[in-house]
Amino acid sequence: xxxxxxxxxxxxxxxxxxxxxxxxxxxxxxxxxxxxxxxxxxxxxxxxxxxxxxxxxxxxxxxxxxxxxxxxxxxxxxxxxxxxxxxxxxxxxxxxxxxxxxxxxxxxxxxxxxxxxxxxxxxxxxxxxxxxxxxxxxxxxxxxxxxxxxxxxxxxxxxxxxxxxxxxxxxxxxxxxxxxxxxxxxxxxxxxxxx
Numbered sequence: 001x002x003x004x005x006x007x008x009x010x011x012x013x014x015x016x017x018x019x020x021x022x023x024x025x026x027x028x029x030x031x032x033x034x035x036x037x038x039x040x041x042x043x044x045x046x047x048x049x050x051x052x053x054x055x056x057x058x059x060x061x062x063x064x065x066x067x068x069x070x071x072x073x074x075x076x077x078x079x080x081x082x083x084x085x086x087x088x089x090x091x092x093x094x095x096x097x098x099x100x101x102x103x104x105x106x107x108x109x110x111x112x113x114x115x116x117x118x119x120x121x122x123x124x125x126x127x128x129x130x131x132x133x134x135x136x137x138x139x140x141x142x143x144x145x146x147x148x149x150x151x152x153x154x155x156x157x158x159x160x161x162x163x164x165x166x167x168x169x170x171x172x173x174x175x176x177x178x179x180x181x182x183x184x185x186x187x188x189x190x191x192x193x194x195x
Contacts, residue, residue, distance in 0.1 A: 021038060058066075084136040126154055127147070129154055130142075130150035
């Protein structure tokens with residue numbers, strides 16, 4: 001009984017740490033946040049961060065695993081219904097709001113210097129997004145050409161959103177509509193790169 005109770009308490013401390021990390025890392029980098037600040041924001045003892053995660057980098061990776069899982073769940077929920085065009089627009093809107101909510105992290109990723117483990121998670125998240133968007137228009141597994149062009153499209157959309165985040169005077173709706181239109185233009189070039 002005592003073991004089960006202790007496990008519950010530790011699990012909630014771990015969850016509080018991850019939740020605090022998601023908030024703190026939304027606009028700051030791993031180097032800008034101390035372990036003490038993380039523990040304080042989570043309301044736990046300083047040593048619990050290292051007890052649960054070993055290192056601050058391992059903690060950072062777990063925070064972003066949780067964050068990317070939420071992004072993917074939000075994308076799937078937002079795009080579950082509607083025509084392919086409506087689902088594409090919903091995907092872009094959700095992607096934009098996700099990047100806006102984590103703007104510090106996204107700006108940091110695109111400046112370089114991001115740990116390899118985070119880059120791997122980011123790439124997995126991008127490919128999940130590309131596959132989700134491609135599924136709106138076909139039930140067949142995507143070809144390498146589709147994945148290549150879809151990946152290029154999402155990279156372009158992310159750059160548009162980053163520019164919008166940094167220069168807020170641009171139209172949010174315009175970014176979304178341009179992104180939707182660019183998808184069709186880019187995907188229509190498949191024959192140019194097909195083997």
